Amino acid sequence: MRLFIKTLLGAALSASLAVSAQTLPQIKILATGGTIAGTAASATQTTGYKAGDLGIQVLIEAVPQMKEFADVSGEQIFKISSNNMTDEGLLKLAKRCNELLKDPKVSGIVITHGTDTLEETAYFLNLTVKSKKPVVLVGAMRPATAISADGPMNLLNAVRVAADPQSVGKGVLITMNDVINNARDVTKTNTTNVATFRGGELGALGYIAGGKNYFYKESTRPHTYKSDFDIEKINKLPRVDIIYSHVNADRVLVDAAVAAGAKGIVAAGTGNGSISEREEAGLVDAMKKGVTVVRSARVQNGPTTASVARWQEEGILFSQALNPQKARMLLQLALTKTQDPKKIQEYFDKY
Ligand code: ASP
Numbered sequence: 001m002r003l004f005i006k007t008l009l010g011a012a013l014s015a016s017l018a019v020s021a022q023t024l025p026q027i028k029i030l031a032t033g034g035t036i037a038g039t040a041a042s043a044t045q046t047t048g049y050k051a052g053d054l055g056i057q058v059l060i061e062a063v064p065q066m067k068e069f070a071d072v073s074g075e076q077i078f079k080i081s082s083n084n085m086t087d088e089g090l091l092k093l094a095k096r097c098n099e100l101l102k103d104p105k106v107s108g109i110v111i112t113h114g115t116d117t118l119e120e121t122a123y124f125l126n127l128t129v130k131s132k133k134p135v136v137l138v139g140a141m142r143p144a145t146a147i148s149a150d151g152p153m154n155l156l157n158a159v160r161v162a163a164d165p166q167s168v169g170k171g172v173l174i175t176m177n178d179v180i181n182n183a184r185d186v187t188k189t190n191t192t193n194v195a196t197f198r199g200g201e202l203g204a205l206g207y208i209a210g211g212k213n214y215f216y217k218e219s220t221r222p223h224t225y226k227s228d229f230d231i232e233k234i235n236k237l238p239r240v241d242i243i244y245s246h247v248n249a250d251r252v253l254v255d256a257a258v259a260a261g262a263k264g265i266v267a268a269g270t271g272n273g274s275i276s277e278r279e280e281a282g283l284v285d286a287m288k289k290g291v292t293v294v295r296s297a298r299v300q301n302g303p304t305t306a307s308v309a310r311w312q313e314e315g316i317l318f319s320q321a322l323n324p325q326k327a328r329m330l331l332q333l334a335l336t337k338t339q340d341p342k343k344i345q346e347y348f349d350k351y
Helices: 002-023 056-062 064-068 087-102 118-128 151-162 252-259 277-288 309-314 324-335 341-350
Strands: 026-033 071-080 106-112 135-138 173-176 179-182 206-209 212-215 240-244 264-269 292-297
Touching: 026 056, 026 087, 026 151, 056 071, 056 151, 064 071, 064 151, 071 087, 087 106, 087 118, 106 151, 118 135, 118 173, 118 324, 135 151, 151 173, 151 206, 240 252, 240 324, 252 264, 252 277, 264 277, 264 324, 277 292, 277 309, 292 324, 292 341, 324 341
Parallel strands: 026 071, 026 106, 106 135, 135 173, 240 264, 264 292
Antiparallel strands: 173 179, 179 206, 206 212
């Protein structure tokens, strides 16, 4: 009898879960690796651990609370430390997002990702995902095995944001440490601290607190469903290198990039994207060979603007408030459409 009642209760519970699962927003979690799936030998080890060790099912089972507000299922795309992310990886991820988001049953996507290059992947998806549905990237700064691991709460929050109708049409989002940022403006600002992702002077979009999402702002720059870029038929992105300027900078790395087949170079200049005269000579020769050159800045805040008149006359473009690694993403995508410097500068002015 007791067994029978237990069975009945069990059946009723699974029936009600099945009903609620049908009505809850369906969120796909695409796992790529990173510290959020990292394991270390001890609970106090927070550096030198193995990133991307745990599979997506383990991460999902560690946070059963997310099933209260979303019907979640996982998919393992990669198991890498994100310093090993590649152009091919980005294309694969963007195509998978577009494929999943076409399905009317899917409400949104969460992507677990290493924090090192998370901002680049986020910005690439921000320009290539063709949907208003939420796409939220999330990582962790402490491996899953650490005391006070930040991954589980970050994942819960990411699913909460992805399942929230307020997140629709806001472009690709990043949730870490209870803060919601947008893909365009966010950058990793601290090598080891959990409060690492910040939008700098352009700020965050909102917060997650007490189980609620609070949005305050939106970017004015077009993204996702309003983007000009379509990667569906693209299998390879043009090579674009970043050259970091410094005292005594010469043209050796510029020439090396050209020799390696770069179609574009982002100069991570000093100050307002300044380049040394020796770098400039190399960049001008690169442009004569058809390479597109964009000045960005190694300084964290502020736009890189038109500056020394000669640089404009030479045809060197400028990135506005995109940091070098994001300027690289935009230049790669721009070069899939045109080599016309005027048109490419328009993309930088627009995005
Ligand atoms: N190296 C790791 C990665 O980017 C760091 C992290 O996830 O925080 O995958």
